[in-house]
Amino acid sequence: MGSNSYIIVTGGAGYIGSHTVVELIHHGYNVIIIDNLCNSSYEAVARIEFLVRKSILFYDIDLRDEKQLSHVFSSHNIQGVIHFAALKAVGESTKIPLDYYDNNINGSITLLRVMGKHNVKTIVFSSSATVYGDATRFENMIPIPETCPNDPTNPYGKTKYTIENLIKDLHTSDRTWRGAILRYFNPIGAHPSGLIGEDPLDIPNNLLPYLAQVAIGRREKLYVFGNDYESHDGTPIRDYIHVVDLAKGHIAALDYMNNLKHDIGLYREWNLGTGKGSTVFDIYKAFCKTVGTELQYEVVGRRDGDVLNLTANPTRAKQELKWNAALNVEDACRDFWKWTTENPFGFRVDNYQWKLFN
Numbered sequence: 001m002g003s004n005s006y007i008i009v010t011g012g013a014g015y016i017g018s019h020t021v022v023e024l025i026h027h028g029y030n031v032i033i034i035d036n037l038c039n040s041s042y043e044a045v046a047r048i049e050f051l052v053r054k055s056i057l058f059y060d061i062d063l064r065d066e067k068q069l070s071h072v073f074s075s076h077n078i079q080g081v082i083h084f085a086a087l088k089a090v091g092e093s094t095k096i097p098l099d100y101y102d103n104n105i106n107g108s109i110t111l112l113r114v115m116g117k118h119n120v121k122t123i124v125f126s127s128s129a130t131v132y133g134d135a136t137r138f139e140n141m142i143p144i145p146e147t148c149p150n151d152p153t154n155p156y157g158k159t160k161y162t163i164e165n166l167i168k169d170l171h172t173s174d175r176t177w178r179g180a181i182l183r184y185f186n187p188i189g190a191h192p193s194g195l196i197g198e199d200p201l202d203i204p205n206n207l208l209p210y211l212a213q214v215a216i217g218r219r220e221k222l223y224v225f226g227n228d229y230e231s232h233d234g235t236p237i238r239d240y241i242h243v244v245d246l247a248k249g250h251i252a253a254l255d256y257m258n259n260l261k262h263d264i265g266l267y268r269e270w271n272l273g274t275g276k277g278s279t280v281f282d283i284y285k286a287f288c289k290t291v292g293t294e295l296q297y298e299v300v301g302r303r304d305g306d307v308l309n310l311t312a313n314p315t316r317a318k319q320e321l322k323w324n325a326a327l328n329v330e331d332a333c334r335d336f337w338k339w340t341t342e343n344p345f346g347f348r349v350d351n352y353q354w355k356l357f358n
């Protein structure tokens, strides 16, 4: 990597982006963050700077703003892009689909167009296991390989599917493009320092953030969405992956592309998961053990759109990227609990009020 060249991280102030920026800097990359802070806060960038003892170039730009985006590409020597910036809430995407299509797809088109104009043709894209839809509809697709046919069932998932295809078509049109598609399973946990983590602005949709808010008394109890699935305890199975392992997967993908011979392009999808499934109650028990209390829960009806099992077959990433998930669910619970207790209101100033009263 050239010492004066940068990796642009779109969405770098967000949950997965912030952890990836830390890993990039630890691996010697220079980073520029572009984020419009629509689901994050500048405090996350300040915390990263504190963690890595280095200042970071940050641009508060909406990806759909072609002029401002071009300005960043003209002002620096850019080596490649890791593209996290997106709206990501499945339920919300069913209510405001146009906003999701506009933000995620138009943001990506603008980014790819500006990259092409500046001859930056290396991109790592944040995709999701959600592109597979319900893989249990097939006989032999659990754990899920990258070859499992795609069938996203919600607008959010459809934007991911579409952007994957945009990158694929771009590579077909010009074989010098390099596109690494990373399909994340269920990211959980936080940085072990307790300085950065997931900070849902609203009521959390995801399991561990919700449980953590129950544990610190911000919510009364966990609602378990159904216990009549075909699993060992009746609750759905997911492949929960520690966010630091996930972040490292991006370095592995970048390194893989950097090691390709000059002028060789690429389009390839990789699952980033552990290959190990855990049920809702498995996670509940692991988190209660971390916290040292039996947290309250109530079983309610199934949540619309939930499927029985989303577990990755991570063999391709292991073999090709030499990447492996090293941390487990217990590590993720420990790190997420540290993050939560030290920042009960995430990156917001309310933390200070919380400390005053406790």
Ligand code: NAD
Pocket (backbone or CB within 6 Å): 010, 011, 012, 013, 014, 015, 016, 017, 034, 035, 036, 037, 038, 039, 040, 041, 061, 062, 063, 064, 083, 084, 085, 086, 087, 088, 103, 107, 126, 127, 128, 129, 184, 185, 186, 187
């Ligand atoms: P996040 O919301 O914490 O981070 C996304 C960041 O992108 C935010 O900081 C937001 O402000 C920024 N952003 C959104 N639209 C933008 C725009 N138009 N211009 C500039 N910045 C914009 O989400 P995350 O959990 O860190 O997810 C990162 C990526 O990974 C997303 O693409 C998401 O779809 C994907 N993903 C997430 C999960 C998950 O469970 N967290 C799972 C699979 C895939």
Ligand code: WQD
Pocket (backbone or CB within 6 Å): 088, 090, 127, 128, 129, 130, 185, 186, 187, 205, 206, 207, 208, 210, 222, 223, 224, 225, 226, 235, 236, 237, 238, 280, 303, 306
């Ligand atoms: C996990 C399990 C719930 C909350 C989502 C997106 C997916 C990807 C990752 C972006 C499920 C159960 C949850 C609660 C519960 N994101 N649950 N009570 O739905 O597997 O995946 O995040 O790409 O696209 O759909 O994750 O954390 O919401 O749920 O019982 O309050 O926990 O039913 O079985 P999910 P999750």
